[in-house]
Amino acid sequence: MADVITYALGALYTLLTVWLTVYGLNGWILSALYWRNRNRSCYTPPVPRRQLPLVTVQLPIYNEQHVVERLIDAVARLDYPRDRLQVQVLDDSTDGTSDLVAARAALYHERGIDIQVLHRPNRAGFKAGALAHSLAQASGEFIAIFDADFCPRPDFLLRTVPHLLSDPRLGMVQVRWSHLNAGYSLLTRAQALALDGHFVVEQTARNRSGLLMHFNGTAGVWRRTCIEGSGGWQTDTVCEDLDLSYRAQLAGWRCLYLPDVDSPAELPPQVLAFKRQQARWTRGSIQCLRKLAPSLVRSPRLTTVQKLMGLIHLSGYLAHPLMVLLLLVTMPLLFYPHLLRGPLNLLGPVAMGPLLVYATGQWALYPDWRRRLLAFPLLVLVGTGIAWNNTLEAWKGLTSWGGTFARTPKFHLEGRQGDWARSRYRLRGDGAVVGEIALTIYALLAAGVAWRTGNSGAVPFLLLYVAAFGLVAGMSLAEMAGLRRRKRSRKVQVTPKGPATL
Numbered sequence: 001m002a003d004v005i006t007y008a009l010g011a012l013y014t015l016l017t018v019w020l021t022v023y024g025l026n027g028w029i030l031s032a033l034y035w036r037n038r039n040r041s042c043y044t045p046p047v048p049r050r051q052l053p054l055v056t057v058q059l060p061i062y063n064e065q066h067v068v069e070r071l072i073d074a075v076a077r078l079d080y081p082r083d084r085l086q087v088q089v090l091d092d093s094t095d096g097t098s099d100l101v102a103a104r105a106a107l108y109h110e111r112g113i114d115i116q117v118l119h120r121p122n123r124a125g126f127k128a129g130a131l132a133h134s135l136a137q138a139s140g141e142f143i144a145i146f147d148a149d150f151c152p153r154p155d156f157l158l159r160t161v162p163h164l165l166s167d168p169r170l171g172m173v174q175v176r177w178s179h180l181n182a183g184y185s186l187l188t189r190a191q192a193l194a195l196d197g198h199f200v201v202e203q204t205a206r207n208r209s210g211l212l213m214h215f216n217g218t219a220g221v222w223r224r225t226c227i228e229g230s231g232g233w234q235t236d237t238v239c240e241d242l243d244l245s246y247r248a249q250l251a252g253w254r255c256l257y258l259p260d261v262d263s264p265a266e267l268p269p270q271v272l273a274f275k276r277q278q279a280r281w282t283r284g285s286i287q288c289l290r291k292l293a294p295s296l297v298r299s300p301r302l303t304t305v306q307k308l309m310g311l312i313h314l315s316g317y318l319a320h321p322l323m324v325l326l327l328l329v330t331m332p333l334l335f336y337p338h339l340l341r342g343p344l345n346l347l348g349p350v351a352m353g354p355l356l357v358y359a360t361g362q363w364a365l366y367p368d369w370r371r372r373l374l375a376f377p378l379l380v381l382v383g384t385g386i387a388w389n390n391t392l393e394a395w396k397g398l399t400s401w402g403g404t405f406a407r408t409p410k411f412h413l414e415g416r417q418g419d420w421a422r423s424r425y426r427l428r429g430d431g432a433v434v435g436e437i438a439l440t441i442y443a444l445l446a447a448g449v450a451w452r453t454g455n456s457g458a459v460p461f462l463l464l465y466v467a468a469f470g471l472v473a474g475m476s477l478a479e480m481a482g483l484r485r486r487k488r489s490r491k492v493q494v495t496p497k498g499p500a501t502l
Helices: 001-035 069-077 095-111 125-137 156-167 186-208 224-229 238-250 271-298 304-314 314-331 341-351 352-365 369-385 387-399 432-452 458-493
Strands: 055-061 085-091 114-118 142-145 170-179 220-223 253-267
Touching: 001 095, 001 186, 001 304, 001 314, 001 341, 001 352, 055 069, 055 125, 069 085, 069 095, 069 114, 085 095, 085 125, 095 114, 114 125, 114 253, 125 170, 125 224, 125 238, 142 224, 142 238, 156 170, 156 220, 156 253, 156 352, 170 224, 170 238, 186 253, 186 341, 186 369, 220 224, 224 238, 238 253, 238 271, 238 304, 271 304, 271 314, 271 387, 271 458, 304 314, 314 432, 314 458, 369 458, 387 458, 432 458
Parallel strands: 055 085, 055 142, 085 114, 170 253
Antiparallel strands: 142 220, 170 220
């Protein structure tokens, strides 16, 4: 019986390693496709201003006191004919944000901008519900969407809408995210590195190679008939953007990605906020995998390669639970080293795939790309350390539909300026930290067992887990402890002094 269990664990270990190898190879493939297709032109001649269509700009907002004025100001600066521009602020706020929105909307309405504030009686469907509710009141033929942390550049519509006018089967245009506060901290530098890799390499490679790509939820423009003809905004996942973009492509619509057009946005400065954002993306993308995989596999429009790459794309966040499982099964197999050596050797070369993606992204964007890559070690540790956090959300995505859309707090950070720690929106706690501490201890014990049993090749692999889970847990606890200290300090400061005593 013991031998059966041992070989079952060995088979599971091999399966996990091969599965993770697929995701690593995907980085190599997308990098190769990027280099092959990066110079393909998607130029479209500018459209005379008198021929520009009516565009509705939608701004979904929920409790964004720090950034909502910045967002509305940026949209008001869009270089587009005022008689063909409608702005909708989809305000689901329950705090003072609504007062700021009303004042800003009144100001720009007086200046001749058609700006409307739409309130709903409740947050049913969260962001997807707000987008669906407002679409019925939109006048535009095209719908541009910006989240609260974005600052679109004035020429955004002039550089995106002409593509939609030139191709009647083009349903959506997505632009690259750039960063308002990449240099704020080591954490924001690491996030910028990851996002640049996604937007420069992965999105470009997918789109220009004929693979399925997705709308990133903001900084894009939709053709209204594409939204409506693809089933509209739906609320059964918390990644309504990924869901709609795949449904649109399955229905025969084309999507376009413009890497040379960017829209600056704010990166989360808190590790707790970063983990919340990743958790939402994990749960939503796994829900989309469950929802869309059958239609994707059966689609007569798609080639086998498109289907396979689409499945890898939709399932990408499964890498995190696979990493956790791989760690858990490693310890008992350390006593049977012959079951470890072959599979473990697979991970070395393919693990360089993500590095190639990130390095290419930095090379394409920045003259000082080598210096920016110094954040890569932190990205590796944080990206591994959030595996438990994302495993919990992957399970929720596999076992339930929808869920609360937990917003990522924004703090109006630009460059190195701004202080999030005093904001009421800062996050104060995180239940995943308990699991991260447990996995840190488990990986440390496994590393000790590996050393004692002569499996020295597994020691660096296990110590990476120790450093990754330990770092993320430590950063989370430090933020939580720091906020508690500030709270106690404020209480001491406001406590009135009693009468003097002798």
